[in-house]
Amino acid sequence: MNSFQDYYDDTVSYCYGCGRLNAAGLQLKSYWDGDEAVCSYTPKPYHTAIPGYVYGGLIASIIDCHSTGTASAAAYRKARRPMGTKPYYRYVTASLKVDFLKPASIDDTLVVKANVVKIEGRKAVVKSTLLAGRVACAVGKVIVVEMPLHWISQAEQN
Numbered sequence: 001m002n003s004f005q006d007y008y009d010d011t012v013s014y015c016y017g018c019g020r021l022n023a024a025g026l027q028l029k030s031y032w033d034g035d036e037a038v039c040s041y042t043p044k045p046y047h048t049a050i051p052g053y054v055y056g057g058l059i060a061s062i063i064d065c066h067s068t069g070t071a072s073a074a075a076y077r078k079a080r081r082p083m084g085t086k087p088y089y090r091y092v093t094a095s096l097k098v099d100f101l102k103p104a105s106i107d108d109t110l111v112v113k114a115n116v117v118k119i120e121g122r123k124a125v126v127k128s129t130l131l132a133g134r135v136a137c138a139v140g141k142v143i144v145v146e147m148p149l150h151w152i153s154q155a156e157q158n
Contacts, residue, residue, distance in 0.1 A: 005029055033109045037066065042110070043104075047106065053104060053105065073120060083142075091124060091145065104137040111131045114127065114129075
């Protein structure tokens with residue numbers, strides 16, 4: 001099964017968090033589970049904040065990239081179009097707010113569950129919860145906007 005990110009045009013697939021073409025990146029993958037989008041990531045030992053716990057910047061990055069992917073997939077669903085069809089629905093972050101609830105264990109797989117609160121015009125609002133094991137460790141609210149089409153290669157738009 002393809003992830004949301006597998007449908008991104010090559011010209012915009014280099015993001016450190018979710019770009020499938022960034023060999024040094026996290027290469028996050030998001031999928032639908034009913035009406036909720038889910039992503040999981042296993043932190044590496046170098047993602048440590050203090051011994052035993054995940055660095056908060058990684059948590060914020062995962063919430064951020066999963067939310068932009070969720071908005072993209074939701075826009076396709078709303079339009080009743082297959083993922084990856086042109087013109088592309090691709091989003092970038094306008095605002096990222098993360099509240100850290102509890103430390104996330106470095107030994108647990110991190111799972112983010114996201115829901116689109118609304119899509120209105122070129123803007124969407126996504127709310128996410130990040131769990132480490134079964135413990136909710138962070139919640140995020142991400143406001144995203146459609147990526148300007150000129151960021152995607154002209155050749156791909158024709």
